[in-house]
Amino acid sequence: MVARTAGPLALAALLVAGCVNPQTGAQATPSASPGGAERIAFFGFAKANSFTAATFAGVEEQARARGATAEFFDPNFDAQAQVRQIQDAVTSKRFSVFVVQANDGAAVVPAIEAAVRAGIAVVVQFTPVGTRYDTGAPQVDGTITLVDVPVANGAALGTLAVEACRSKKLDPCQVAYLEGLKALPLDNARTNAAVETLKKSPEVKLAAQVEGGYTQDSGRKAMQDVLQREPGVDVVIGSSQAIAGAEAVAKGKPILYIANGGSRQVVKAVQEGRWYAAYYLPVRTLGAKAAELGLDKAEGKQVPAATTMTDLAPGRGMGTKETLAGVTGEYDE
Structure with missing residues (x-):
């Protein structure tokens, strides 16, 4: 489906985009932006990837609708760079919500656990975080999942x-x-x-x-x-x-x-x-849903622990000519 490239669960598109590094601080506690608005950190596969860009467009759209802000952290398909970005964002105390598309679902586990301990609402988006590929349930306690079960x-x-x-x-x-x-x-x-x-x-x-x-x-x-x-x-x-x-x-x-x-x-x-x-899968819509789940949890609302992406897709992902009637798609290759 989405394109993958080098690195254990990396999505593929072979252009290079620069990384965005957050500020760092001494302690790890979630923080809202000035004026009380929530801040979302989006850890995508790579900014140059069309699938990821469409996901972030949905995240931004939902953030604006809720008076929040969203920032893209770009590891350019590098799993270890993504781990460092998550760790730095936890330390920075700048964000109350993380939306994570893991390039390597196993490698990010310790950083995700640190984010949960810091009180950050973490939404695992598209790829599972953990080592199991047969379940959409959270594999890190305290996270919310919105994934496509491989x-x-x-x-x-x-x-x-x-x-x-x-x-x-x-x-x-x-x-x-x-x-x-x-x-x-x-x-x-x-x-x-x-x-x-x-x-x-x-x-x-x-x-x-x-x-x-x-x-x-x-x-x-x-x-x-x-x-x-x-x-x-x-x-x-x-x-x-x-x-x-x-x-x-x-x-x-x-x-x-x-x-x-x-x-x-x-x-x-x-x-x-x-x-x-x-x-x-309706990619932009699913990005918006991830932001919605994260913001709701950050605001103390009850949210489902697990949602599979096909629950929100026409024909539950089975895209035949009949089920895709009237559908245009939400990103370009």
């Missing part, structure tokens, strides 16, 4: 592929899975769930499983490998970027594509019938 994401991709096979009455149906990055535990959890789902349908045959990555170039290369092995492949699953590359390689072939991503370009491809379906 195992559920993989199962949904597999289900969409099975539906694509059945839509064409294909038996056997040859499916190729362009998995993300084999080095990433999150990607492996997603891949395993997708493959297990495919195996439950006897008419579906996993014809190829190759690393597709999160760029069009990596998708093109992966598709070239797939077509050499299985020129008659029927369905291809992969990140939205990899699928765009695969489509360019396989022009003219009657392949049904399943994309993991919900940009405007992806939504349009599904609506036009070029791609069969996509795993769709």
Whole structure:
């Protein structure tokens, strides 16, 4: 879906943007800005990433509506830089709310625990913080989660592929899975769930499983490998970027594509019938929701400990032509 790049759970887009470093102080207690307004620190994957930028736009929108402010801390996909930014922000006493998109969900745990101890309302957004990829529940006590469960994401991709096979009455149906990055535990959890789902349908045959990555170039290369092995492949699953590359390689072939991503370009491809379906999340809306949850908790209101992103998505993320009718997408690739 969203693009990932180097670093254990990093999201992909290969531009560089500068880091923003907060002020530091001697003690760790949350603070509002002058006039009593709450301050939100947003720790995104990278400012240059379109998915992250759309998330922050939602955070800012909600902050303005509530009379709060929001600041983007940009680690540029560097997990350790993100850990340092969170630690510094805790020490600075400048923020009452953190919204965290973890580049490495395990690495940030000690810093997140410190933020909770300091009384900061911490919202874990999109990627789980912790080492489990099969649950949306908080893995650090005191945090709020608004995440996309990787195992559920993989199962949904597999289900969409099975539906694509059945839509064409294909038996056997040859499916190729362009998995993300084999080095990433999150990607492996997603891949395993997708493959297990495919195996439950006897008419579906996993014809190829190759690393597709999160760029069009990596998708093109992966598709070239797939077509050499299985020129008659029927369905291809992969990140939205990899699928765009695969489509360019396989022009003219009657392949049904399943994309993991919900940009405007992806939504349009599904609506036009070029791609069969996509795993769709309303990214900007989910950024606003994360800010809402954090601000509510900071103000002493009761909030749910866990919300899965698909609860707020059309078709619970199953983005077929029917469920995406009237949807435009909330970011550009």
